[in-house]
Amino acid sequence: MPTLTTTDTIVATATPAADGAIGIVRLSGPQALPLLRQVFRSQHSPDASPAWRSHRLYHGWITDPATGHPLDEVLAVHMAAPHTYTREDMVEVQGHGGSATLRLIVALFTRLGARPAERGEFTLRAFLNGRIDLAQAEAVASLVTARTPVGVQQALGQLDGRLSGEIAAVRALLFDPLARIEAVLDFAEEDVPLPPRATLRDALAAAAARLQTILAGAARGLLVHEGARAVLVGRPNAGKSSLLNALLEADRAIVTPIPGTTRDVLTESLNLDGVPVTLVDTAGIAERTDDAVERLGVERSRAEIGRADVLLLVLDGAAGPSSEDAAIAAAIGKRPGVVVLNKADLPPRYPPAAAQNLLTTAPLCPVSALTGSGIAALRSTLTQLVVPTTGDAGDDLLLGNVRHVAALRRAADHLAAAQATLDSAYPLDMVTIDLRGALDALGEVTGHTVTEDLLDKIFSTFCIGK
Numbered sequence: 387m388p389t390l391t392t393t394d395t396i397v398a399t400a401t402p403a404a405d406g407a408i409g410i411v412r413l414s415g416p417q418a419l420p421l422l423r424q425v426f427r428s429q430h431s432p433d434a435s436p437a438w439r440s441h442r443l444y445h446g447w448i449t450d451p452a453t454g455h456p457l458d459e460v461l462a463v464h465m466a467a468p469h470t471y472t473r474e475d476m477v478e479v480q481g482h483g484g485s486a487t488l489r490l491i492v493a494l495f496t497r498l499g500a501r502p503a504e505r506g507e508f509t510l511r512a513f514l515n516g517r518i519d520l521a522q523a524e525a526v527a528s529l530v531t532a533r534t535p536v537g538v539q540q541a542l543g544q545l546d547g548r549l550s551g552e553i554a555a556v557r558a559l560l561f562d563p564l565a566r567i568e569a570v571l572d573f574a575e576e577d578v579p580l581p582p583r584a585t586l587r588d589a590l591a592a593a594a595a596r597l598q599t600i601l602a603g604a605a606r607g608l609l610v611h612e613g614a615r616a617v618l619v620g621r622p623n624a625g626k627s628s629l630l631n632a633l634l635e636a637d638r639a640i641v642t643p644i645p646g647t648t649r650d651v652l653t654e655s656l657n658l659d660g661v662p663v664t665l666v667d668t669a670g671i672a673e674r675t676d677d678a679v680e681r682l683g684v685e686r687s688r689a690e691i692g693r694a695d696v697l698l699l700v701l702d703g704a705a706g707p708s709s710e711d712a713a714i715a716a717a718i719g720k721r722p723g724v725v726v727l728n729k730a731d732l733p734p735r736y737p738p739a740a741a742q743n744l745l746t747t748a749p750l751c752p753v754s755a756l757t758g759s760g761i762a763a764l765r766s767t768l769t770q771l772v773v774p775t776t777g778d779a780g781d782d783l784l785l786g787n788v789r790h791v792a793a794l795r796r797a798a799d800h801l802a803a804a805q806a807t808l809d810s811a812y813p814l815d816m817v818t819i820d821l822r823g824a825l826d827a828l829g830e831v832t833g834h835t836v837t838e839d840l841l842d843k844i845f846s847t848f849c850i851g852k
């Protein structure tokens with residue numbers, strides 16, 4: 387549970403808990419500098435702490451004041467409020483990267499009165515102190531976990547406040563009509579003139595259009611953030627592992643001439659037009675098998691088909707059609723897929739029409755996993771299937787956060803309802819209910835209208851020290 391007070395001083399290791407050249411311990415709060423003074427000893431003034439000019443690095447040793455024992459040789463910086471990440475006084479200590487050393491430093495600060503930070507608490511403070519809004523705070527988490535360069539761009543766009551700016555614009559378009567209608571309702575006896583319905587209608591239409599532009603980036607944005615799952619299925623020896631390798635241009639899966647040896651589910655990631663696509667290689671989905679391990683693999687293949695965003699039905703072009711192919715195709719059913727006719731380098735035994743008949747609406751790609759022929763075409767076919775095309779505006783501002791998309795869709799629904807009410811004979815106070823609903827939903831994205839529970843949910847997904 388993140389704490390909403392910002393009066394105490396928090397401390398945490400800000401770098402991953404692993405061995406590295408350096409690791410950073412950070413503090414935020416009023417006691418940050420006094421605590422640093424207590425433990426920092428420099429070469430020049432072994433008995434005293436330096437002058438600590440803001441935003442300057444100082445070299446020295448973190449020393450336990452109780453024992454005089456040095457813990458680590460470090461570089462330390464004090465950053466005076468408000469020009470810091472949290473807008474509070476902050477201290478960062480760059481120590482040696484071993485996590486044990488960093489833990490000792492954190493423990494020392496804690497013993498002297500700092501409190502170990504909760505997940506995302508530094509960023510929460512930046513939000514509570516008004517330096518960033520909620521969408522920007524979440525962008526920090528997205529940036530940390532981004533998996534492709536497009537994902538990074540998306541998070542940066544959100545972090546620099548572009549999403550927040552767009553939402554503020556929509557909110558501004560709604561405030562005016564709401565205020566005008568409420569004035570009429572509040573001062574009914576004073577004969578305040580009702581704004582013409584046409585004017586209100588125009589304002590709501592403008593807001594709705596702007597909201598739709600933001601939402602247009604949602605489908606692709608979510609994919610960039612969450613990624614998609616492509617599952618390779620096919621009978622043993624069809625060439626699934628080889629194809630996975632060809633797609634990755636790397637030999638990560640074990641390729642073997644013995645049927646059914648890819649027993650486990652293998653996963654690797656591909657970057658298709660900015661969307662991280664997890665490739666899943668399943669064991670052959672043979673209908674009957676006596677081998678228990680193999681059967682487990684088959685079960686898993688079925689589960690994998692259910693979880694796939696797109697399926698690659700891999701056929702052995704050198705072996706010709708089989709009933710297994712038909713059984714697998716039946717398991718795929720109407721789900722999005724590609725028929726991959728593999729081993730095109732060998733004499734063809736699989737009539738393309740028979741391959742196409744397995745999944746009549748799926749594209750057919752002849753390839754050779756061995757020579758690499760057709761792989762580029764397969765890649766672009768997959769891209770077309772997985773990555774939705776967006777308009778220019780959508781590309782500009784990708785919405786990568788499920789919570790934001792849900793809130794914006796709710797805002798759009800309220801707006802549509804308000805527009806419908808306006809067009810009907812219903813009294814205008816019905817319109818205000820939906821206008822308020824739309825404004826609240828928009829405010830949930832930026833944090834203007836937000837509950838403590840929601841904050842808890844959001845910041846608990848952060849890592850400690852962020």
Ligand code: GDP
Pocket residue numbers: 620621622623624625626627628629640641642643645646647648670728729730731732753754755756757
């Ligand atoms: P899986 O059981 O479906 O994963 O099939 P593998 O990828 O293990 O391939 C089975 C056998 O087919 C291996 O001996 C591969 O070298 C061979 N193979 C896979 N793709 C091709 C191809 O495009 N051309 C040729 N000639 N052999 C291939």
